[in-house]
Amino acid sequence: MSRRWKITVEFDGRPFLGWQRQDHGPSVQACLEEAVHRFAQERVTVHAAGRTDSGVHATAMVASFDLEKDVGAEKVRDALNYHLKPNPVAVLRAEAMEGDFHARFSCIGRSYLYRIVNRRAPLALDAGRAWLVSHPLDADAMHAAAQRLVGQHDFTSFRASLCQAASPVKTLAELSVGRVGEEVRIVARARSFLHHQVRNMVGTLKMVGEGRWTADDVSSALAARNRSAAGQTAPADGLYFTHAFYPGERFDDPVT
Amino acid sequence: MSRRWKITVEFDGRPFLGWQRQDHGPSVQACLEEAVHRFAQERVTVHAAGRTDSGVHATAMVASFDLEKDVGAEKVRDALNYHLKPNPVAVLRAEAMEGDFHARFSCIGRSYLYRIVNRRAPLALDAGRAWLVSHPLDADAMHAAAQRLVGQHDFTSFRASLCQAASPVKTLAELSVGRVGEEVRIVARARSFLHHQVRNMVGTLKMVGEGRWTADDVSSALAARNRSAAGQTAPADGLYFTHAFYPGERFDDPVT
Known part of the structure; x- marks a missing residue:
């Protein structure tokens, strides 16, 4: 009789082609399956x-x-970590679950963090781990403009051309921007996202932070339903998957 | 007529033999001089x-x-950063100074941060950038014990055998320990430190955090004036030089 396991995983994305197994290079999934x-x-x-x-x-x-x-759960965690070396992938927790639990299909919400380091000097400690933006950013203006994207919308303007989602309509529960010293942090939370949606929203908010766009420009970009109407795709470096929500966990949708 | 420059530098220590120029490998100093x-x-x-x-x-x-x-200062900063690539060394600021300014001899205080990640799982995102300690640490007990080391003392028990300082007597202005989630952060501040002093103090405080030593044991280790009486040398991975104080900046000595 097999048992279903839920694991919580930390990884540094730099050496990988992404989560999903690929024929032509390393992936987090392949590391874990191996x-x-x-x-x-x-x-x-x-x-x-x-x-x-x-x-x-x-x-x-x-x-x-x-x-x-x-x-047992501790053995699963420790044995996987032993065999994951030297890849920068670590199993933080392992939990035995009911057989109907599925990390993807049971998930009712996802959170991402996007880190911008806002300074002139290159990144030494955060190379590959944040987006370096040298023009001074107004985080408050970015936060205000971000609220134009919260709620249920057609996010075609923020969707990668390769996106395979059936519908471009998503409900963004949270898009918060705050400054901590020289770092600008963006938190995005939704039941699910389109391909590149977070990075395309960040690239658009950067335009606002630089004073090149207003909040109204963000609303117009959203309304255009055209990828070329929104900002650039922010680099992968600054993006962190931070939380998956499952039934029983509180996940508030916005008042729309 | 030459001008004296003060630069503030961020670096990732992993690829380097340390600050000082060495014949047998890369150093931060050699990168900057080059x-x-x-x-x-x-x-x-x-x-x-x-x-x-x-x-x-x-x-x-x-x-x-x-x-x-x-x-000009911006040109010095930007040109050095251009030529420092691809080394993980970045000049954050450059300032023209009076000719008697000397980064080492004018310095009236130094601060270090030591990062411990306190969990079972290996480090994926912080590999080489923090010390992984799997036994649960009591940060409050570490902080209380750390106060036994604050003030002017003979720190022979915390001094590397290779240390070239004329005297083992130093005045520790601050040694603070706090927990932020799974991270235990130690801040050490003094006019100057002995070789390995911060790492040897951290290795000793870890014994307290694990419940193996009391604050009195730390006092006894200090009084012994014998390196073997104190704890292990914590790994370099978790140590960050965070601030150098110069005349005009506030640097409070402890009441001793």
């Missing part, structure tokens, strides 16, 4: 709450898989 | 407030050097 095989001699598919792009990081990605091997 | 040469065709010596060890990082090391070339 670690499961080395530990339990079982070939499994590890499903994630979010299929992050190349270079995107995670502080707490959630994934699930089935295991025949009968072991 | 960047100055490429930019100004001048061979200079770059002096630092602190000569950090191999693997130790800096968020704001201060260094000084003389330049014949007549240029």
